[in-house]
Amino acid sequence: MCGIIGYIGNNDAKAFLLDGLEKMEYRGYDSSGISVMSGNKIHTFKKRGRLQILRESLKNQQDVSGFVGIGHTRWATHGGASDINAHPQNSQSGRISVVHNGIIENYISLKNFLLEKGFKFISDTDTEVVAQLIDFYYKDNFFEAVKTAVSKLEGSYALGILCSNEPDKIIAAKKDSPLIVGIGEDENYIASDVTALISKTRKIYRLEENDIAVVKKDKVTIYSNAGKKVLDRD
């Protein structure tokens, strides 16, 4: 279990994500990666090894600018440390991108279900199953797709998710793995721990078990077992 970071606002997502991942390096990891939304397209870059290797590989990439993104440092539990098994993990269509800390215990049965529906997998991770499952349930509502998909998951997860059809939001979900939301000025964040956000905001909300957060640049809505709550700057 390592690090998750997410950014939505008016500034360069890539710089924020790499900086946040660097602050969480102390947690240990074997690979790292980011997905950035450019227009309606998700661009994903990931590398085995130190964050510096990811940084180097991003230097010559033109299409990595955008104002929304998610990032990850991985400590492999399912599938070895490799570029392909690094996160973000995307659905086959490229519409859904997921970063995940934790372990999906029923991933084999979910994978078999999706294989029967014609989905093809390229990694050995339990996380790719989450991305494909959300894509499977996506009709025209990102939140509903995530809600249905996470209700099928057994195990532990902190998730940060992008959907190219709804580029105005990051969705975060949590069960048995830590995840926080940070409220900024015209920008908002998700992270595994406060060290990644402390230089940006002191307004931190810790997600509770089974919470799902819809994080937009000017509004954060938390859907919990108890109902719906909107977090504001004040």
Ligand code: GLU
């Ligand atoms: N189980 C996932 C994997 O092996 C996530 C590992 C993590 O928490 O970093 O890819």
